[in-house]
Amino acid sequence: MPAPTDKLFTYTEGYFLTKSLLALWRLGLLGDADISIDPDKVAADLGCDARLLRATLDYLIIRDVFVKDDGGLYRLSEHGRELAPYYGYLPMHVGAYEPIFGRYEEVLRGDLVYGRNLRRAEHELVGGMSAMEEHLLAHLTGLMDQMSFTGVLDLGCGSGRMLSQVLRRGPDLRGVGVDQAEQACEKARHNLAAEGLAGRTTILHGDASRLTELPAEVLEQVDLVIAMFVMHEIHWQRSREGVISCLRSIADVIGADGRFLMVEVSRIAAEKPRPGLRFIPEYQLVHEYSHQRLATEQEWRDMLGEAGLQVLRTEPAGMCEAFCFVIGAQTTT
Ligand SMILES: C[S@@+](CC[C@H](N)C(=O)[O-])C[C@H]1O[C@@H](n2cnc3c(N)ncnc32)[C@H](O)[C@@H]1O
Structure with a gap:
């Protein structure tokens, strides 16, 4: 014993x-x-x-x-x-949240409040994700190899690396990235310019959950929308109804034949001990403390369904125990 x-x-x-x-x-x-x-x-x-x-x-x-x-x-x-290859999890999963968990009791007591006098360390998050993106991007670009599209919209594009990876697939592809963090937009513009892709991309500083407020002309050619690790942020910011309205706008953008790739980590219910389960309970905890709201795969499917979309395939995303939904418009049979 x-x-x-x-x-x-x-x-x-x-x-x-x-x-x-x-x-x-x-x-x-x-x-x-x-x-x-x-x-x-x-x-x-x-x-x-x-x-x-x-x-x-x-x-x-x-x-x-x-x-x-x-x-x-x-x-x-x-x-x-x-x-x-995985040390990037250290800053991404722990370092980025040290400003919160280093002052756990003060946060619990409400002396420190996320968003008011406390934030996660974005540079640690971006640094860790960038270090590991090879794994993630290799999985996702592999998925995209089986799709045909001409314009890609990346919601919450962060540093723009996904966009640059996708655009490198062909000289005629065009990209749009949206991020609400000005710093991320600057970084994305810088990275895309360094890759010689600035002429084919538009980076917009704005709210990805309000696509109708973006200039319509930049969305015209889009037939692939990507949302990697951002829908759970919108879920917190705009609640379930806001997510559904965002998904409806995505459905309008991709139309009948386009695709939507959504990468998320599934929420798990705290009903019983889950001894062998790695990473996700801690991931869930840091999200609760930093204004993000995970949902289960089924909850996402329900929201997608209400927005006229359906999951065509589910794949492992290759990072953070995440899944990737390949989504299209609902078809009537
Ligand atoms: C966890 S990061 C993921 C970045 C990138 N998609 C990736 O996977 O590397 C989430 C990004 O979404 C952005 N974001 C969060 N809410 C947003 C919103 N409502 N509109 C636009 N961007 C948003 C954040 O600023 C951040 O850059």
């Missing part, structure tokens, strides 16, 4: 491992699977305390993330290397 403390110590282990790895990520020491770290040199370069950096790396040897070679350099262990 394992001691009762065994389980508790796995929680504390997770905490210290996560904090240590996140610190290395932020210092730029986790991005490269082949990194070799000379603690004295790195500490001098980065202005860190060499003794403490060594203590962290030694701790991570015990936890099988690093190994030390004969020359005293620290490298990722085999296990640490396996994790390398």
Whole structure:
């Protein structure tokens, strides 16, 4: 029988491992699977305390993330290397929400209120997602290879990387990105220009849930709409009715033959313990604390149905345990 403390110590282990790895990520020491770290040199370069950096790396040897070679350099262990493509989860899932969970009790008491005097750290979110986007984008662009379209609209386009990935498929494709964060729009414009795609894209600073307020001419050619990790934000902002009205506008934009790709993480009900379930309960918790409202797959299907849309296929999205709905107009048989 394992001691009762065994389980508790796995929680504390997770905490210290996560904090240590996140610190290395932020210092730029986790991005490269082949990194070799000379603690004295790195500490001098980065202005860190060499003794403490060594203590962290030694701790991570015990936890099988690093190994030390004969020359005293620290490298990722085999296990640490396996994790390398996914370290972006650390800033995306934990770092971005540290402003909230670092002050948990004050938030619970209402001394700090999300949106008023507290926000998640967007740069950590974007940094983590960008580091992992290869996985996500590879899955989604694979799905799009089976579709034909001429114009793509990305709702909540963030840094615009999805748009640039899609537009690279063909010289005649055109793209529109909408984001309510001016910073994201600037980043998207910058990234698309750097890829030589500025002439084929329009980035609009606006509310993706109010498509009818966007200039009609930019939506004319759109026959593919993408919404990655944004509908649950709109769900909070505009509630269920607002989501349905947004989905109706999407249905109008794609018409009878266009497609809508929606990437979301399914909400789970807190009815019973779910011991083997990774990631989603924590993902759900951070969303509750940051003005976002997840829904179950069935709840999304119901909302889509009310808006005249239907799910044609469901695929894993390749990141965040998310699913991707391939959606089209309802057909009458
Ligand atoms: C989690 S990020 C996802 C970004 C991008 N789709 C991706 O998957 O990398 C959500 C984005 O949606 C934007 N957003 C949230 N609500 C929005 C709204 N009502 N209209 C436009 N953009 C919105 C946020 O500013 C943010 O850039």
